[in-house]
Amino acid sequence: MNIIESITKSDKNISDYKSNLQKISLDKLRVNPIPSSKNEIWRQTNKSKFYRFLDFKFNNDFYYPQIPGNTKNHNICRIIIGENKKIKFKEKKWEIKELEEKEIYNFLEQKIIQSDTTQNWSNLLNHFLTDRKNIIGLNISGKEIPSLEIICNSMTNFLNSKTLLVNIEEETSVSISQINIGDKNSALSISTYFNIGKESVVNHGIISFGNNKSHIINTLNVRQHKNSEYILGSLQYEYDFARLEININQVEGNAKTNIKGIQITKNNEQISTYANISFNGPNGFLDQLNKSLANDKSHSVFEGLIIVPQIAQKTDASQLSRNLLLSNYAKIDTKPQLEIVADDVKCMHGATISQLNEDEVFYMRSRGLTLEEASKLQLRSYYQEIISFLPISKERWDLLALLLKDK
Amino acid sequence: MERKKEIKQPLLEIRDLFASTENLTILKGVNIKINPGEIHAIMGRNGCGKSTLSKIIAGHPSYEITSGQIELCGKDIEPLEPEERAQSGIFLGFQYPIEIPGVSNLEFLRVATNARRKFQKKEELDTFEFEELVKEKLDIVKMDSAFLSRSINQGFSGGEKKRNEILQMALLEPKIAILDETDSGLDIDALRIVASGIKKIANKNSGIILITHYQRLLDEIKPDFVHVMADGKIIKTGDSNLALELEKNGYDWTDEFINKK
Known part of the structure; x- marks a missing residue:
């Protein structure tokens, strides 16, 4: 495995990595170079597909993707990670600008230092791989902002890595579509961080659209502040191996999170979603629905965890997993879980697996x-x-x- | 309603039909002939095979014809798939219409209508043309157009579901409509609306089979023939007076008939 070798090889090569962020990530990864299948969030992972992901040759070069859909005549601000274009969109009522170099560095450094080598392995791998030109940091403020479209892509025969940081200022309202395009026989690592300010509304879509033998490990890390609303829709499709890790933290409670996702598997594919939602204040709200549709000999996995500590009184959370099994050989594993300490909460979870009626x-x-x-x-x-x-x-x-x- | 009784090729002819499900024989020699313009009622106790007969005619995959024939306009329909039977002009009004969440009623009706029209060699309708047609038909069952934008039967009351069935019948213009307990669960007003809809759709070229337990539907729609079914076969046929007799005397006599046999 190319990537694991580069993690474990001798110290003299560390200097090859120009960025300090990459170095500190590497130090962390060396403690745990590869996730253990004893760890719950890696237990269901198909080893041969995961090792195939790690076996791709790494490449940080930019290659202009073929953007799907009708790209003309739409009022959209489009950013392609790695393109290295200056980003500044501004109107009277809103502004999208790049974060300062120092802000990006400090933020990621803190994240890496705080990362648990087991639970945050995917983020650490991403920060070890991603060079500066494949990191974009954005600051968004205002209202009536045109839709923002952020493209991440991987090249045939290579593993590419991208990092996205988005700070959404207070009282901002924005729609962001993140489109991940996997070329055939390629791999993509993406880590996304959203910091959503007070009273802000973010409508976020993640569309991961692969091709023949595409691979992707995608982590999403969201911090929601008071009275913010985060709406996430996700679609994962056409990946031989896809893994979406969602970590949402309502840092002060009193926030709303709505998530609806679908993963579609066929042939021999494996697509997994891991969702970890923490409420760290009272009056938090969550409505999550994860759907999967598994055909042929494919495997679909959903694991969800809602964490409600003592401080998170009056939390109202629901996590549902609805699954359609279209073949006798397909497999679906689903496990929505609750971890509740607070005593005055309304939490529910459930899972169904059925065939076409x-x-x-x-x-x-x-x-x-x-x-x-x-x-x-x-x-x-x-x-x-x-x-x-x-x-x-x-x-x-x-x-x-x-x-x-x-x- | 004016219906002319002429001797023509039967629309539907069932001859000595035996059918089973899960190795259990349900129909044990059913014979019935429906001519154009005729309305037939099939009555009988629960479990006598009425609903099974309707499902077998419609081609439900859980049932198997073990012997006998079903012919639509002289053509054996046994080899046909359920959709081919529907396209050929067989309509089954369900006793318990199925709710299909997320599938728009309007879209479903349009696809169904076009499937039938294609078979009839009529031009298929686009969304706008179909909306015109469906609005016209809504009047027949006094339905509000808001029902069209909802999911199929989802959240509909019992009466609304049955009216939706009759709306489908109006759109599909079947040769033969089998209405399985269309009167069940309806209050008097809803029953009158449904019955009035059926009468408006009925014509001299099509036939109707009403499966029912009660006289009250037959007070609204007078059948030409009433058949009594017991133990998987038709044991007696008469005119509309037979239904009145059943209303008065019940079905106990059918037990004696079966025992005698």
């Missing part, structure tokens, strides 16, 4: 719809709930049509 299919067939049309209508409704949650318009990228076409 035969009564529904017969009802539609009895009206003249073919089996394929009936299944398609059912899938459309299954997808629609999540697709409509993503902050990307149908005109920009008709994701629903794309998913149904591929059925």
Whole structure:
């Protein structure tokens, strides 16, 4: 495994890495070069696929991606990580600008130092790999901001690594679509940090769209301050190996989090989502729905954890996992969990795994719809709930049509 | 409603039909013939095979025809898939219409209508043309257009679900409609709306089978023939007076009939 060798090899090579952030990440990773399958969040990971991810040759070069969908005539601010373009968008009511070099460094240094080598292994790997030109730090303020689109991509035959930091100032309202494009036979490591200021609303979409034998490890780290609202929609599709780690911390409580995600697996793919939501103050709210659809011999994993300590009284949290198994050989593992210490809370979790409903299919067939049309209508409704949650318009990228076409 | 009784090729003819599910024989020799313009009622106790008969005609995959024939306009329908039967003009009004969350009623109706129209060699309708047509048909069952934007039958009351079934019947213009306990769960007003809708849709070229337990639907829609079903077969056929007789005397006599056999 190329990457593991570069983590464990002798000290003399450390100086090859120019950035101090990379060095301190490497020091941390050396304690635990590879996650153990005894660790709950790595237990279900398909080893051969994960090792394949680590076996790609690392490359920090920029390569302009083919941006999917209709890219013309949309009022969008687009940023491609690694492109090295100066970022400054400004209007009367809003501003998007780059964070200062020092702010980026200090923030990431703190994060790396605080990172647990087991729980934050994916972030540490990302910070070890990513060079400065593949890190973007943004400061966003104001209202009526045009949609922001951030593109991350990986090149065929290589592992690429990108880091995104976004500070959202108080009383800001913004929609951000993060589009991760995996070229065929490639790997991508992405770490994203959002700091959401008081009274702000962030509508965030993560669309990870792979190709033949794409791999991705994507971590999302969100800190929400008082009276903020964070809305996340996610879609993971066409990856041989995909892993989304979501860590959300309502640092003062009194915040709202809405998450809806879908992962679609087929052939021999494995797609996993790990969600860890912590409430560190009272009156927090969470509504999370994770859907998966597994076909052929694929494997879909969801593990969720809601942490409600003593301080988080009056928390209202719900985490649901709904899964559709389309083949007798596909596998779904789901485990929504609660860890509650506070005594005055309303928390629920649940999971369902089912197949396409035969009564529904017969009802539609009895009206003249073919089996394929009936299944398609059912899938459309299954997808629609999540697709409509993503902050990307149908005109920009008709994701629903794309998913149904591929059925 | 004016119906002319003429001798034509039957719309639907069932001959000595035996059918089973999970190795259990449910239908044990059903015979029935429906001519164009006729309305037939099938009555009988719970479990006598009425709903099974309707599902078998519609092609439910859980049931197997072990012997006998079902012909639609002289054509054996056994090899046809459920959707092919529907496209050919068979309509089953469900006793318990299925709720399908997330699937728009309007979109579903449009796809279903176009599947039937394609079979009838009529031009398929685009969204706008279909909306015009469906609005016209909504009047038949006194439904509000708001129902169209909702998911199929989701959150509909019992009466609304049955009206939605009749709306589908109006759009699909079937040759033969089998309405399985369409009157169950309806209050008097809803029953009248549904019955009035069925009468408006009925015509001299199509046939209707009403499966029911009660006379009250037949007070609204007078059948040409009433069949009594017991133990998987039709044991008696008569005119509308037979239904009145059943209302008065119940089904106990059918036990004697079965025992005698």
